[in-house]
Amino acid sequence: MKTCTVHGIKLATVDQGRGVPLVLVHGFPLDHTMWSGQIDALAEDCRVIAPDLRGFGASDVTEGTVTMAQFADDLAGLLDALEIGEPVVLCGLSMGGYVAFEFWRRHGSRLKALVLCDTRAASDSPDAAAGRLKTAETVMAEGPSSLVEAMLPKLFAETTRKRHPELIDSVRKVMLSTDPRAVAAAARGMVERADATAMLAKIACPTLVVVGRHDVISPPDEMRAIQAAIPEARLVEIDGAGHMSPLENPVEFNAAIRDFLIGLRA
Ligand code: MLT
Numbered sequence: 001m002k003t004c005t006v007h008g009i010k011l012a013t014v015d016q017g018r019g020v021p022l023v024l025v026h027g028f029p030l031d032h033t034m035w036s037g038q039i040d041a042l043a044e045d046c047r048v049i050a051p052d053l054r055g056f057g058a059s060d061v062t063e064g065t066v067t068m069a070q071f072a073d074d075l076a077g078l079l080d081a082l083e084i085g086e087p088v089v090l091c092g093l094s095m096g097g098y099v100a101f102e103f104w105r106r107h108g109s110r111l112k113a114l115v116l117c118d119t120r121a122a123s124d125s126p127d128a129a130a131g132r133l134k135t136a137e138t139v140m141a142e143g144p145s146s147l148v149e150a151m152l153p154k155l156f157a158e159t160t161r162k163r164h165p166e167l168i169d170s171v172r173k174v175m176l177s178t179d180p181r182a183v184a185a186a187a188r189g190m191v192e193r194a195d196a197t198a199m200l201a202k203i204a205c206p207t208l209v210v211v212g213r214h215d216v217i218s219p220p221d222e223m224r225a226i227q228a229a230i231p232e233a234r235l236v237e238i239d240g241a242g243h244m245s246p247l248e249n250p251v252e253f254n255a256a257i258r259d260f261l262i263g264l265r266a
Helices: 068-081 095-110 126-142 145-155 158-163 165-177 180-191 197-202 220-229 250-265
Strands: 002-006 009-016 021-025 047-051 088-093 111-117 207-212 233-238
Touching (some): 021 068, 088 250, 095 197, 126 145, 126 180
Parallel strands (some): 111 207
Antiparallel strands (some): 009 047
8 A cells, every 4th residue: 555645644545557547435434445346356447546534544543523525635635646637537435425526526627437336415314413423422432333333234235244244244343443533533524514416417527326236325216316316327236235335246346337437438
C-alpha cells in the first residue's frame, strides 16, 4: 500500500494496475480489504485505487464528526497526491456510495463514470439518525462489538452465511479492529448527509447500479428506483449476494464492472 498525506493526515491506499483509474470506496465500518476479490482481478483491466477512508484501516484517525463531504474531499486530495488528473470511475459501496454522491456534488468534473453498489440515496429518517447517534455513544464507551454483532447478520446472503463463514469472520475482524473514534465519527457524519434523491436526475455521467439480490440494507427495489432516476444508468443484480456483493460473488461483480468499463471505451 502507498501512504499519501492529504489535508494534514496520512491516507493509505492500494494503487495497482494501469489505465483508467477505478476508485473503490469501502463501506462502514470497513476498509479496503472488502475489495479483496476485485483488486488483483480488476488491476488487469485498469488502475485500481482502493483507499482506507479517514479513520479506517491503516489511515489516520480524526475525532468528532467526519462528513461524507470530508471523505469526498479526501478522495479528491488523494487523487491529487497520486497525480491523477484524468477523470476517474468512482465505485462506492453503501457508505462509499454516500461518499460518491458527495464527490459528484463537489468534484463532478473529475468523474468519468459512477458505480453505485448496495447504497441508498435517501438520508436517515429521524429514528435512524437517533439510532446512529446512540451507536456512536455506545461504540465510544464500550468499543464496536455490539454494533458488529448487530450488523453482521444483515450484511450477507443466507448462502454466504452457510457456505463462506470465513468471509464473515474476516469482516468481523476488520470491524472489531476499527478505531472506535473512526466508527463514531463516520456514524455522526452519515447522520448529517444530505438526501441525494433530488440530484439523481442530474447525474449525467454513465452510471452502473449494482445490488446483491438478497441485500436487506439497500434492497433491490430501492436500487432499481435509483437506477430509474439516473438518466444514463444500468442495473446489475448479483446472485447469491447480500449487502456485501463484491465480496460474496466477486465473479459476477467483476464481470459487471468489466462490461461497464468496456462500454466506457466504446
Ligand atoms: C455500510 O455498509 O456502509 C452501511 O450499511 C451504511 C449505513 O449504515 O448506512
